[in-house]
Amino acid sequence: MPRIGVVGSMVWDVIHGRSPGESQVEEWGGIAYALAAMDASLPEGWEIVPLIKVGQDRARAAAEFAQGLRHWAPGARFIEVPALNNAVHLRYDQAERRCERMAGGVPGWTWPELGPMVRDLDGLYVNFISGYEMCLGTAQALRAGFQRPIYADLHSLFFGMRHDGIRTLRPLPDAPSWFGCFDVLQMNEDEMRQISDDPLALSVDALAAGVKLLNVTLGSRGVAYVAAPGFERLPATRDPRPATAGIGSTIKTARLAPPSVEMLDPTGCGDVFGAACAARLLAGDTFEEALTHANRMGARNAAFRGAGALNAHLRGELVHA
Numbered sequence: 001m002p003r004i005g006v007v008g009s010m011v012w013d014v015i016h017g018r019s020p021g022e023s024q025v026e027e028w029g030g031i032a033y034a035l036a037a038m039d040a041s042l043p044e045g046w047e048i049v050p051l052i053k054v055g056q057d058r059a060r061a062a063a064e065f066a067q068g069l070r071h072w073a074p075g076a077r078f079i080e081v082p083a084l085n086n087a088v089h090l091r092y093d094q095a096e097r098r099c100e101r102m103a104g105g106v107p108g109w110t111w112p113e114l115g116p117m118v119r120d121l122d123g124l125y126v127n128f129i130s131g132y133e134m135c136l137g138t139a140q141a142l143r144a145g146f147q148r149p150i151y152a153d154l155h156s157l158f159f160g161m162r163h164d165g166i167r168t169l170r171p172l173p174d175a176p177s178w179f180g181c182f183d184v185l186q187m188n189e190d191e192m193r194q195i196s197d198d199p200l201a202l203s204v205d206a207l208a209a210g211v212k213l214l215n216v217t218l219g220s221r222g223v224a225y226v227a228a229p230g231f232e233r234l235p236a237t238r239d240p241r242p243a244t245a246g247i248g249s250t251i252k253t254a255r256l257a258p259p260s261v262e263m264l265d266p267t268g269c270g271d272v273f274g275a276a277c278a279a280r281l282l283a284g285d286t287f288e289e290a291l292t293h294a295n296r297m298g299a300r301n302a303a304f305r306g307a308g309a310l311n312a313h314l315r316g317e318l319v320h321a
Contacts, residue, residue, distance in 0.1 A: 001045050001046065001047050002045065002046045002047070002122045002282075002283075003046070003047045003048075003049050003073060003120065003121050003122055004038070004042070004046065004047070004048055004049065004121065004122060004123050004124070004125060004278075004279070004282055005049045005050075005051050005117070005118055005121040005123070005124045005125070006031065006034065006035060006038065006048055006049065006050055006051060006052065006124075006125050006127075006275075007051045007052065007109070007114075007124065007125070007126040007127065007133055007134070008030060008031030008034060008052055008126070008127040008128075008129045008133060009030050009031055009052065009053070009086050009106060009129040009130040009132075009133060010028065010030055010031055010032060010052060010054045010058065010062050010065075010078065010085065010086070011028070011029045011030030011031070011032075011085075011086045011087065011088050011129055011130070012026065012027075012028065012029070012058055012085060012086070012087040012088075013025075013026065013027055013028065013029030013030070013087075013088055013090055013267070014026050014087065014088070014089045014090070015027070015090045015267065016089065016090065016091045025305075025306075027306045027307065027308065028061075028062075028065055028306075028307045028308065029088065029090075029267065029268060029307065030086070030088070030129040030130075030271070031052060031127055031129050031271070032065060032268075032307035032310075033267075033268030033271040033272050033275075033301070033307045033310065034125070034127050034268075034271040034272065034274065034275035035048065035050075035065075035066075035069060035275070035307075035311075036069070036272070036275075036307050036310035036311040036314065037271070037272040037273075037274075037275040037276045037279070037297050037301070037310075037311070037314060038071070038125065038275040038276070038278070038279045039069045039070055039071050039072075039311040040276070040297065040310075040311045040312075040314035040315045041275070041276040041279035041280055041293065041297065041314075042071050042279045042283060043283050046071055046279075046283065047071055047072070047073035047074075047076075048069065048071045048072055048073060048076070049073045049076055049117075049121060050066070050072075050076055050077070050078055051079075051109070051114065051117055051118070051124075052078050052079065053078070053079045053080075053081045053106050053107065053109075054078040054079065054080055054081070054085055054106065055080075055081060055083050055084045055085025055086070055104060055105070055106050056080055056081065056082055056083070056084075056085075057084055057085055058085035059078065059080040059085075062078050062085075063077065063078065065307075065308070066078065068308075068309065068311065068312075069311060070311070081106055081107060083104070083105040083106055083107065084103070084104045084105055084106075085104050085106060086102060086103070086104035086105075086106050086129075086130050087102070087103050087104050088100050088101065088102045088103075089101040089102075090267065100159075100166070100167045101164070101165040101166050101167070102130065102161060102165050102167055103165055106130070106132075107132070108130075108132045108133050108134045108135065108138070109133060109134045109138055110134075110138055111137075111138045111141035111142065111145070114134070114138065114142060115141070115142075115145055118142070118145075118146050121146075121148060122148055122236070122282065123148050123149045123150070123151070123234075123278075123282040124142075124146065124148065124149070124150045124151070125150075125151050125152075125274070125275060125278040125279075125282075126150060126151070126152040126153070126182070127152075127153040127155065127271060127274060127275070128152070128153065128154055128155050128156045128157045129155065129156060129271075130156055131155075131156030131157050131158075131159050136174060136177055136178060136181075139178065139181040139182075140177070140180075140181055142181065143180065143181040143182070147237050147238055148236065148237060148238065149183045149184070149234040149235070149236075149238055149281070149282060150181070150182045150183050150184075150238075151182065151183065151184040151186070151274070151277070151278035151281065151282070152181070152182035152184070152185055152186065153186040153187070153270065153271070153274040154172065154178065154185060154186065154187050154191065155186075155187070155188070155191065155270065157172055157178065158170060158171075158172055158187070158190075158191040158194050169190060169191070169194055170194060171194045171195065172191075172194060172195055175195050175205070176205055176208075176209050177209075179205065179206045179209035179210070179211055180209040180210055182211065183210070183211065183212050183213070183234060183238055184211065184212060184213045184214075184215070184234070184277075184278070184281065185206060185211050185213070185214050185215065186214075186215045186216075186217065186270075186273075186274045186277075187215075187216060187217075188216065188217045188218075188219075188270060189216060189217070189218055189219070192216050199216070199224075202214075203226040203251075203253070206226070207226070207228050207251070211228070212227070212228045212231045212234070213225060213226070213227050213228070213231060213281075213287050214226045214227075215273075215274075215277065215291070217269075217270050217273055217298075218255070219266075219269075220258070220263070220302075221255070221257065221258075222255060222256050222257040222258045222295055223255070223256050223258075223273070223291060223294070223295060224253070224254070224255045224256075225252075225253060225254065225255075225256070225287070225291060226251060226252070226253045227251065227252040227253070227287055228251065229250060229251055231252075231287065232286050232287065233281070233284060233285070233286055233287070234281045234282060234284075256288075256291050256292065256295055257295070258295040258296070258298060258299040259295070259296055259299045260299075261299040261300070261302050261303050262303060263302050263303075264302060264303050264304065264305060265301075265302065265304065265305040265306070266302055267305075267306075268301055268307060268310075269298045269301050269302055270298075272294075272297050272298050272300075272301040272310075272314070273294045273295070273297065273298040274294070276290075276293055276294040276297035276298070276314075277290045277291060277293070277294035280293050280294070297314050300313065300314050301314065
């Protein structure tokens with residue numbers, strides 16, 4: 001069966017100020033949202049293989065979460081490590097703006113650990129939830145050693161961390177080298193501006209590094225994309241050559257608006273979007289089909305609270321709140 005590897009971090013969210021009058025809420029966040037979206041987006045017969053470490057204090061709860069995923073590969077499990085699991089305190093000051101403080105110590109992957117685990121996979125979805133899932137050297141080794149497509153949400157690579165755990169946006173060091181490790185890139189508007197105020201220049205750098213599709217999420221305004229010349233679908237095996245525009249071949253770019261939705265909870269919308277897009281791209285959809293599906297999944301997520309039973313909600317099933 002086709003197998004998609006998922007790299008990221010299970011995070012225990014403590015959420016403040018999500019809606020007026022709501023008390024503090026604690027629940028799974030981080031890659032849990034992406035796993036739910038991928039589970040709801042993959043065709044029958046596809047399997048999710050977690051390449052995800054979890055702290056010993058939350059290992060049992062994480063395993064219980066995985067039991068609700070239909071596409072979870074038989075025998076797959078999170079990798080329990082002798083550390084406290086990552087936890088994030090989220091404080092919303094606006095509907096789509098928040099302050100984050102992170103604690104925990106789940107270590108990232110090294111190539112000797114990761115290499116043997118990706119050999120039989122048909123594609124990878126990498127979401128930098130903590131920003132410490134792997135260093136640049138490991139990402140470059142992964143790119144050299146894995147010739148199937150890789151979708152990456154660079155999210156927390158753009159965050160530094162103060163001594164008190166507060167995460168703050170910062171420029172991404174050595175951005176072109178990171179770009180060269182992945183076939184499809186995702187970042188949001190604020191993250192993009194940490195690299196360049198000129199979206200066109202950033203797109204040129206990404207495509208020159210070998211990226212086939214760049215997605216910039218815009219919150220309630222949807223997504224802006226830049227597709228390399230001639231790119232329509234992800235091939236089963238990647239083409240390492242950078243895109244070049246020839247006669248009759250042009251770069252495609254546009255903004256795709258999501259369906260209108262009443263915003264209930266913005267947490268995890270970017271993770272849902274990215275995992276849904278990756279699932280459909282790796283399953284063979286055109287990039288425009290995948291982006292349309294991802295927009296729809298992100299909008300559905302905004303109308304639901306939490307990652308528990310989110311996969312069923314995204315499939316359109318009735319779920320108890």
